Amino acid sequence: MKPNVKIAYIGGGSRGWAHTLMVDLAKEDAFNAEVYLYDIDKKAAEKNAKIGNDLLAREDIAGKHTYVVASAIEDALTDADFVVLSILPATFMEMQSDVHLPEEYGIYQSVGDTSGPGGILRAMRTVPLYKGFAQKIKECCPDAWVINYTNPMTLCTATLYRTFPEIKAFGCCHEVFGTQKLIAAALKEFSGIDIPHKEVKITVSGVNHFTWITKAQYQNIDLFEIYREFADRHYEEGFELTPALSYKNNYFTCSHRVKFDLFRRCGAIAAAGDRHLAEFCPGKWYLENPEKADKWHFALTPVSYRIDDLKKRIDRTEKLYTGQEPFTLRETGEEGVLLMKTLLGITPSFVTNCNLPNRGQCPDLPLGAIVETNAEFSANSLKPVIADALPPLAHNLVARIVNEQQALLTAILAHDYDAVFECFAQDPLVTISYEKARELFLRMMENTKEYIPYGEEYLEKQKQPR
Amino acid sequence: MKPNVKIAYIGGGSRGWAHTLMVDLAKEDAFNAEVYLYDIDKKAAEKNAKIGNDLLAREDIAGKHTYVVASAIEDALTDADFVVLSILPATFMEMQSDVHLPEEYGIYQSVGDTSGPGGILRAMRTVPLYKGFAQKIKECCPDAWVINYTNPMTLCTATLYRTFPEIKAFGCCHEVFGTQKLIAAALKEFSGIDIPHKEVKITVSGVNHFTWITKAQYQNIDLFEIYREFADRHYEEGFELTPALSYKNNYFTCSHRVKFDLFRRCGAIAAAGDRHLAEFCPGKWYLENPEKADKWHFALTPVSYRIDDLKKRIDRTEKLYTGQEPFTLRETGEEGVLLMKTLLGITPSFVTNCNLPNRGQCPDLPLGAIVETNAEFSANSLKPVIADALPPLAHNLVARIVNEQQALLTAILAHDYDAVFECFAQDPLVTISYEKARELFLRMMENTKEYIPYGEEYLEKQKQPR
């Protein structure tokens, strides 16, 4: 007897991850899912529902899952077994301001959705939404497993736990996989052994997009030592995993020079794309200006690219919706459906990295903060595996961010935007004067104020003399 | 290329577990082991080496492993990849005193090798030996994985870490499996589903032989709730896993009545045989006298039985040695070789229970104490998985023991036998007056003094007036 599973998908009108989930579900027949799509853009959800349900007719598809549009979030959540959270807070117009307005002040951001000025402003829009989600989950499906995919990952997951401490939530991100691939490439280069990235056994610790590998092993080979030589050999020129893809022609790639440099400096393997890593470091290290990013071989992703890309994805979705284009069952590389199966007890327990409150798995970081380490997924159970303490210099970089995130969460939930600004002013990327920082913060807030509770009132008040 | 592996087996003259290891190795051809057998009874080691090497000639055996007798412990340890520790401290004559002398004082023990007066005296003999092992391992093979099988498990493992904190040691015990079998039986009884015990996914926490299950799951079935009903249903009569085996005809079995009772009282599933569980509880609960043990359906294992059994095992070994009896490849149920393969990176990582220093995996027990929880074994890595806090009443029973064990270790290592006695006097089984307890302790010590450093001096001094 296959179990029947209700999945609530918040942000179900997405033209990206929603389709990815459909692909993975389509291949899966160990359970029967009813997927409730909820989105503030209900039209988009409806289109996705049709795309999903059209698959039922296809003979080449194993899984028979149905898609339902939820008019109200409660409809999606009530009695759900799983809740998937994957939203875009506001639009790319706001992200445009998040990422590019700071450039006027000499602050460059390669991504701008996690940390730094852009990440902070994005958090100001997202945290209040997540507080609402947590309250609804508490009411409608307190026992559901909740999977978050939205950035800023740490703060989204932290909001869920701060609002509803008993929630069974975790944050999923495959950023670490890229570094496992790099380590696998090092092994191949040094010994000829060619293994998939999942065979690179790692111990990870840190926060999302700023995780660090303290141990890497394949069978009885210590990959950490191999990586040490590899990083030295490629330090100057960098190393490209996919030769055709270079930071010069692809906005999401890098040559890992930042990673090699951080390894030399800190003694652990930073495990995210260089675009992310650079944003957690003091601003003058890797993001002083576009030339410096270029020197370190990574791209500053312009939001205009994302806007263009969204248009393409909307077009593609339209074609899927109308049947002009067939839905293809590509390899997604995502673990979401596998995690569900494991939590359902269908597949054996396994260990992978995810984002959870620190119960001691990061022995050198504050308890309660959301951290990313390995954890054991098994039948209706998710338990962190204890990681290593980070080397001191990596620890200090990470601790600074964790402390910022903790203060930021408190400040945003209290609608205390003076305190939010103080976090902003202490952020590693904000190397400008206090006065300039203040001006920038207020301008950024102005551009996104309608998405921020009491944002307008706050800005009005700033115009008065103290 | 199969890896070559050196295994040092301390206690390699054993007629029990040494043969078990041989069986499991014989089935294993993923690596080539050279097993160094070291034993103070060198003759016994030599016989085992011959038995082991004779297998090389057999065609039905996959693994080609060789056995070497080590004259000195250093020969065994130097550059070993794995160290197996499995010894009998002193002989069954000393155990006879450990277990049965207290009966003269109204203290009954069902096992007598882990806790209570017998466990304490055994620890006094064993801890000094383990201190020596740890020192030798530090010198000869500091990077080896060390697997302990000797009781008292907690104190042996604790001695290793106290002496050489960087040691990569863990304690292995399959006591928990029996309770998983019981839970599987409950599932079968209630739903007809028949699963092997390994499919019962559990969260365990506590100390060896006094571990507790706080969560049990099979797929999406909550086995904890099923167990609750099962324990109630069988509370009065008990439940026998193997109908032919009863505590009345087998000294190692039980009907789980103590387990059911502790579940009712404490709200978690005690996960060891009732003979062990009873010894960690206040003496008047289950071990007030032999009638009470009978009432609760478990046996008080007499040491005379062990002596008889040893004779049989010596005979059998002799027959194996001379070839009179063939070496059979039975199912051992042991995980030792599997753990080695996993630590070698040959098999995928997996999670099982083992004994390690508490780094926070037992959030309600003192850091540094040896605790038993789940842990992830993977290539050259062993990391604890964070367990749940125990329900308060189970916690209090366990915490009392942990505190006793910590104080006991310090006292034995300092040869402070006054302090050892104070632990003895605080032990849950010692419900007699201080004066009687003192008399018993000195008599027990007298019976085993030759195995205790400065034991004789101490006893002499007690005869002087203070």
Added chain:
Amino acid sequence: MKPNVKIAYIGGGSRGWAHTLMVDLAKEDAFNAEVYLYDIDKKAAEKNAKIGNDLLAREDIAGKHTYVVASAIEDALTDADFVVLSILPATFMEMQSDVHLPEEYGIYQSVGDTSGPGGILRAMRTVPLYKGFAQKIKECCPDAWVINYTNPMTLCTATLYRTFPEIKAFGCCHEVFGTQKLIAAALKEFSGIDIPHKEVKITVSGVNHFTWITKAQYQNIDLFEIYREFADRHYEEGFELTPALSYKNNYFTCSHRVKFDLFRRCGAIAAAGDRHLAEFCPGKWYLENPEKADKWHFALTPVSYRIDDLKKRIDRTEKLYTGQEPFTLRETGEEGVLLMKTLLGITPSFVTNCNLPNRGQCPDLPLGAIVETNAEFSANSLKPVIADALPPLAHNLVARIVNEQQALLTAILAHDYDAVFECFAQDPLVTISYEKARELFLRMMENTKEYIPYGEEYLEKQKQPR
């Protein structure tokens, strides 16, 4: 300008501590107090108010304080600056059962109000009242300083914090002073130096009535070492602080033999009367039977004595009330008024021992548990001073009690009397069989059931078959 201070006295009809407070206030003119007396025996409160107000007419009295009878507890509490809690839960008839019924089962108690069967039953009556007090304080005077004098001290104070975590409460007990006096006597005996007990500077750690001194100093003299010799010298015969008072003619005194014995055994100075100390140890050590108590030179205080004494105190109160007997300004030895003055910022800050939640001041005891250590009292501030970890054997005795108290508090607040019984069955004094313990518990509960919420229902249910 002297500050005006409102003091709410809950239990204000008392014939003991209420008068003590009046004495100390009468001597104090640094502030003007209005003392609201609240008692369920309103008549008794009225008499005390008259006694207190009569002092206003006396010329020899410095402090001009007024006493008001509060009809409702809210009247006393509203806007109070200080709340004094000092009640007798139920009557001495219930205490008669608490202390003496266990004797039928071979369990002897020297006090019976803190720990052991008597302490547990008393807690079952008291904790629910304290939950109510905490709720009222939260409503009426959340910023008041709350001083608790009621036993069981630890559980009363713990209830206040569990119910209203922001409460500014502490527990006061001068039990430790007696041990400082003993140490001063040791100094006098060894060196001729005669100092008041307050000059014995100590580091204390533990729980109320089971505190331990880990360091004692007078100027540059290490009193710990002097005590060591002193304890040895007087080990056999004991030592009486007031020669005229012996445990043979006074129910509240002792010869400190238990204290000397615990020092030898554990390496720290237990700092309470032997009658209390004995009750925290395994039952067979010092309380096996009345002869043993006699051997160790301490009295088992009969409740009949307390009943007689109460009659005398009622008589005396009547005489004070009618003016037949003058109110005398004796030396009380209490610190209450001094603490108030210090918290008001009138007198300099000072350090003394008190009962507070563990925020790390007892590094080896669970966080959050109520512990007794030194703390700094200063203007509107009370902060614990970090104490030493206890020696292992003292730690284990204390930790066992702390764990019991924590579980007991949870169980009583949940009205879960099965769980309360499990604490009872694990208590050090309960060395009898589980079945006998159960019978005793139910009989004790029967005798006090009217004071226990849902007590009657629970007892009824026990008469049904399970």
Added chain:
Amino acid sequence: MKPNVKIAYIGGGSRGWAHTLMVDLAKEDAFNAEVYLYDIDKKAAEKNAKIGNDLLAREDIAGKHTYVVASAIEDALTDADFVVLSILPATFMEMQSDVHLPEEYGIYQSVGDTSGPGGILRAMRTVPLYKGFAQKIKECCPDAWVINYTNPMTLCTATLYRTFPEIKAFGCCHEVFGTQKLIAAALKEFSGIDIPHKEVKITVSGVNHFTWITKAQYQNIDLFEIYREFADRHYEEGFELTPALSYKNNYFTCSHRVKFDLFRRCGAIAAAGDRHLAEFCPGKWYLENPEKADKWHFALTPVSYRIDDLKKRIDRTEKLYTGQEPFTLRETGEEGVLLMKTLLGITPSFVTNCNLPNRGQCPDLPLGAIVETNAEFSANSLKPVIADALPPLAHNLVARIVNEQQALLTAILAHDYDAVFECFAQDPLVTISYEKARELFLRMMENTKEYIPYGEEYLEKQKQPR
């Protein structure tokens, strides 16, 4: 009988604090001190010894203490009761480089001896000396109380404890007094009440020169609220404690504008001179350039001033030595001798702030780090008082520094100057590019290399290609 006390003074040739100690001792006759002066400049020690011993002849002087020159540090330390550590690591020429060379890179420092580039380089010279002191103390006087006055205070004290964990050391600094004076001034302004600074009862937490007051009280007046208004009222213009002294005419004063600003921003009262506070904040906040320091009303103390001042002090010392100028018994404001008397048990215990390893007194900072909080000094005892957690934004600023200091200590002790540089590059004042920071670090190190173990070798190696 007055106790005889041996004081070892390391750095006893000083022309500053050595004289201060003489003044305070001269007034003190509760004990007889023999002060051993040790200095690498033995001549200077000899002059100080004569100055000190000359006082013996003066009739107006209470204390009769003698001064001895120690040729070897062991002579000073052996059997000392107190060790005073007060040295200048290297000379003001090195400090010139520490403070002013960074200005070429746009990094301004107002003090340059605690944190920032100057503090780090100073630590590189000082930590190795302190490691030696700790080793000698362990050998010669392990039970002595050790008082440190040298900067960087935190790292000096940390080195003592890292080297000899059982040391009885603490760091003394009266920086906090200045802020108590400011709070007293606020009280006077608002209420007319004029109190000495010691009457301002405070709770402090943080690290030396970056401590924060979370509670300030005088009697029943909450000074925190008064300070809030005071800070607002004087925010723009600042407030000068001594009207004649302004940051414009005195290099050590400030108008507390930074303090007021940090209060607004962080919600706690930073308790050090603004010159120190500014150095712990991101460089662009208060130290962007000299104009900004001027805007915030504090001085950048030039080392040339210190050089001039030293000349004056040398002259004055010469005059004291030759008797040309009389030794005057001014009010020093120092607590050193009072602390000694308290530790000797001569004066009652009292609570003041000092620097100690964190055993939980700063609940939000890492255990083991040197922190500054209140502590109770009493007879042969020093115990921290538990402080409050800091408000989040103050916490983040402090935690960043604590983490830097911990990593720095490890790096310097390991002579790992690459790791030292990484701390340098993460320091809040180092807002320049990584490349520029590296160049600056190497140049600074060049200027002081002779005082740094393996300094020259390291610099040589940097000239080779990697």
